[in-house]
Amino acid sequence: MYSLISGRDDALHQELIKQQENDKVNTQFAQLANRFGPYLEHNLETVHSIITNQKLSLEDQSQRLNKIEEDLEGWKSTITELEKLHQKQQEFLITHNPHTRYTMETLRVGWEQLKTNIKRSQNEIENRITANDYRGVTEQQIEECRRCFNHFDKHRTRRLDPLDFRACLVSLGFTIPNSSQGEADFMRIMKTVDPHCTGYVTFDAFMQFMSQQTMGADTVEQMVNSFRTLAGDTPYITTEQLKRELEPELADYCINRMKAYNGPGVANGGALDYTSFAASLYGESEL
Template sequence: MASNAFDTSQVKDKRDAVNGRFAKIKSMAAGRRAKLNESHRLHQFFRDLDDEESWIKEKKLLVGSEDYGRDLTGVQNLRKKHKRLEAELAAHEPAIQSLRFSFCKASAFNSWFENAEEDLTDPVRCNSLEEIRALREAHEAFRSSLSSAQTDFNQLAELDQQIKSYQVASNPYTWFTMEALEETWRNLQKIIKERELELQKEQRRQEENDKLRQEFAQHANAFHQWLQETRTYLLDGSCMVEESGTLESQLEATKRKHQEIRAMRSQLKKIEDLGAAMEEALILDNKYTEHSTVGLAQQWDQLDQLGMRMQHNLEQQIQNQNRAVCSRVGSDLSWFCSRHFDKEKSGRLNHQEFKSCLRSLGYDLPMVEEGEPDPEFEAILDTVDPNRDGNVSLQEYMAFMISRETENVKSSEEIESAFRALSAENKPYVTKEELYQNLTKEQADYCLSHMKPYLDSKGRELPSAFDFVEFTRSLFVN
């Protein structure tokens, strides 16, 4: 190759290829040698076992012989043979010790079993489906690992049989016996089955608990939403939008809603029962809802209190309104009194009649001589008779009285409502006592002189009862 001949590269390639194959063969040979050595040791071990077993059988016949010699020479020969037997026993002791040492694996196997037993007998108590699922997965992984433990157990059983075949009484390297290990293995299988039953039982318990959580959450979430919607309904004036807007209609809507609130107490009771069942089952958390029984009960109680307060406030407003209506009746009846001063029933009052009517209603107008100026009365005339035609129509008179005393009275129905407010329990009649309690004496006298006695549905006259409905309508007809 140093001469740089034309085939140098080819030679080099072939050399490298041969060296590579040689190194591969060398490596393969080393591997095969190792395997052959391992196989040799294994078969040597088995052959030694067979030899030991054959030797033991042979020597067993010798030591079991009942031939103790017939004479001195015979006994001496037997003693020499026995000494050789003892020497052979000493020579075979290492082989037996080797088998005993191999059985020391029993200690490691028992240690593994104790750890497994501790894990398998640990109480099964979970708080969620996720936890029990994790335990069951760990149990399945443990069962999958039993194949290697089974292999170790089988090997120990084979070693035990070999040791026993040599008639060895005990093993100084371990205090475990194969019988004890067999009992341990049977106990392990029993514990595994018991563990599986416990896990299945806990799985069912957690599934029931989860259903209970979901049922509680479903009712609690729906109840909380209803609480929010009802509170909003009461506070944002939705009842006024739905109704005509009068205080009475608002009160009726509020009462209906409050009845609904009271009716929903049964739904809260259902939630409380579910919550008690969860506490009994030691369910301390619920991932499906953020609401608790105590919190929902407090919110319901607050909503119930809100409904009662709103009812009370509306009732107070209606009572105040009715008081105002009573004073309004006096103003309305002042118009009726004007009919009393309209002697000619012309629907008009002259200035003198108008002044007399005002004085009868309590207006403090000064007494002046005829022809003298009366600034206060002139100011009133500027309102009711601005063109000074000498007469005040009933319409002008009514407008003046309304502007002075109360809001506009536009129909007989409004006046009927005013009288109805005077009567107890909104009866269709008013009593003499009720008129004198709520009106001035002059106004009450006028009403009693023009109202007819009230007749019931059978045409019977009720004592001290007067028909304000017919009275009001007759005035408007006139």
């Protein structure tokens, strides 16, 4: 009888020790979680308020996000300690912590979400700042250019050598054939983006070039549309139409420089190609 009672007491004592150990781990976890959880929630709201605050300049928004990102780095040791305590909870088969409403899963999700939101917001703001610096380039185009540039910038120096720069342009849709004409065209581009012959192209020079290309494309399209209107929506224009619609000096200039149109739908001779003329005119402005 005594041995049964003694064994029961030992079992109860061991259970008490186990519960005390469990409570100790839960309390340690809760102390950290109850500071870290509200911090994550507060800063998730703060990031949203920063990027939606129209009274803040883009530079101010960027600085505030950078401050939160720097502060977030200081919490790495906290989440590492929480992971260790969570591992103990699993070893002790603890499934409920009465001291906190936060679980390791919710803290992980909040941590990753805050980092992601900060990085995405920083990229959006950087794209908007860049869009202000480089007229004619949309935020989507900037993001595409940045991804492409970074892909070829293997050493993260924010500059490309001529070979990588050429590959970057080709991947963005530029046609640079391996021919004497292609080499000449590329050398002309290199003179634009690397006027001091440093042997590399910076990201800023690259974006300036892309901005000029975009604005030039818009200019060509506008000119083509203007000629199309004068030509009555035909893909060519006649010398008679140019003389009738334009000032004599401008009409003569166009007639002397436009190539003959060789496409379909030409009833009589004298048809001129205004599309190639607009493209070549922009090309001359680049030289």
